Amino acid sequence: MLIKIPAASRSHESDVTPESLYLSRRAFMAVSGALAAGLALPVTAAEISRYEGVDPAKAPQWFTEKLPSAQWQAITAGDEATTPYRDATHYNNFYEFGTDKGDPASNAGALQTEPWQVVVDGEVGKPGTYSLEDLMKPHGLEERIYRLRCVEGWSMVIPWLGFPLAELLKQVEPSAQARYVRFETRVAPEQMPGVRSGFTLVNWPYVEGLRLDEAAHPLAFLAVGMYGRVLPNQNGAPLRLVLPWKYGFKSIKSIVRISLTRERPKTTWEGIAPDEYGFYANVNPQVDHPRWSQAKERRLPGSLFRPNVIPTRLFNGYDEVASLYGGMDLKANY
Ligand SMILES: Nc1nc2c(c(=O)[nH]1)N[C@H]1C(S)=C(S)[C@@H](COP(=O)(O)O)O[C@H]1N2
Numbered sequence: 405m406l407i408k409i410p411a412a413s414r415s416h417e418s419d420v421t422p423e424s425l426y427l428s429r430r431a432f433m434a435v436s437g438a439l440a441a442g443l444a445l446p447v448t449a450a451e452i453s454r455y456e457g458v459d460p461a462k463a464p465q466w467f468t469e470k471l472p473s474a475q476w477q478a479i480t481a482g483d484e485a486t487t488p489y490r491d492a493t494h495y496n497n498f499y500e501f502g503t504d505k506g507d508p509a510s511n512a513g514a515l516q517t518e519p520w521q522v523v524v525d526g527e528v529g530k531p532g533t534y535s536l537e538d539l540m541k542p543h544g545l546e547e548r549i550y551r552l553r554c555v556e557g558w559s560m561v562i563p564w565l566g567f568p569l570a571e572l573l574k575q576v577e578p579s580a581q582a583r584y585v586r587f588e589t590r591v592a593p594e595q596m597p598g599v600r601s602g603f604t605l606v607n608w609p610y611v612e613g614l615r616l617d618e619a620a621h622p623l624a625f626l627a628v629g630m631y632g633r634v635l636p637n638q639n640g641a642p643l644r645l646v647l648p649w650k651y652g653f654k655s656i657k658s659i660v661r662i663s664l665t666r667e668r669p670k671t672t673w674e675g676i677a678p679d680e681y682g683f684y685a686n687v688n689p690q691v692d693h694p695r696w697s698q699a700k701e702r703r704l705p706g707s708l709f710r711p712n713v714i715p716t717r718l719f720n721g722y723d724e725v726a727s728l729y730g731g732m733d734l735k736a737n738y
Pocket residue numbers: 405492495496497498499500552553554555589610638639640651652653654655656657658
């Protein structure tokens with residue numbers, strides 16, 4: 405994102421998958437019920453894998469077991485249309501797998517997501533190396549349909565499946581000294597062509613961070629799935645952050661380490677271009693990127709004749725986070 409404003413979306417009207425591909429709730433319940441009962445998949449699921457190349461059976465067991473009791477549409481985006489699955493999984497930023505929007509879909513399949521471990525350390529009462537399965541044990545799944553606004557000027561609406569970050573923080577017991585949370589993405593050069601290529605702008609691992617009160621905000625979310633299924637690798641499997649009021653680069657993918665710290669962590673994009681990408685990165689139409697305006701966004705999918713440009717909203721429309729930034733100069737703290 406440092407280098408250029410991306411060319412127009414590669415999405416074309418012809419790529420837009422029929423609405424049926426994001427399963428209706430009722431169809432979905434039928435699928436998950438059948439999975440739970442070990443029955444043959446109904447037609448809807450077969451259609452999904454045919455159109456999208458996704459095999460729903462690839463989900464780990466813990467995910468399949470939690471799915472039937474997921475709380476659907478716990479948060480919605482009102483009447484805003486959900487981005488088709490095809491676009492959300494083929495127009496991605498995940499530099500570990502390459503810098504073109506299609507690279508993650510082409511290359512992230514190589515990432516081995518099972519088994520997966522997450523180190524929790526720093527200012528916590530319960531540090532340790534957790535298997536993802538153990539980490540997930542206390543948490544039910546809920547669906548949250550969030551807007552995602554990339555700093556590059558495009559946006560999507562994605563139905564995530566996961567649980568609040570606040571629940572995980574409670575689980576690991578931050579100490580009284582903890583003031584920030586630092587997140588790290590996996591580095592596996594043999595599975596990540598973007599890391600291998602020596603793309604030198606990024607000093608791997610990809611690192612992100614939050615103030616502890618931001619991390620504890622009820623909207624901050626850890627996702628393990630989307631569109632009623634397990635997360636595809638290109639979207640940050642098996643565990644990624646989703647912070648709907650911040651620019652997309654804060655929503656770090658494929659997390660292997662979560663550290664509670666006293667000092668503000670140095671984040672990847674701040675390290676590369678501190679005048680362009682700040683620590684806070686709250687969506688704000690009045691604070692332009694030094695090289696482009698942030699007043700508007702292209703809601704994907706668009707087309708040459710229907711670019712779908714809409715106004716950008718402060719905090720991406722999530723006004724409930726405003727109290728986190730009371731008295732702060734949002735221009736100085738971009
Ligand atoms: N590890 C890692 N996390 C990352 C990125 C990345 O390059 N590496 N890109 C970020 C950016 S710029 C965006 S916009 C979102 C995109 O998420 P999506 O591909 O699931 O839509 O992921 C974010 N998380």
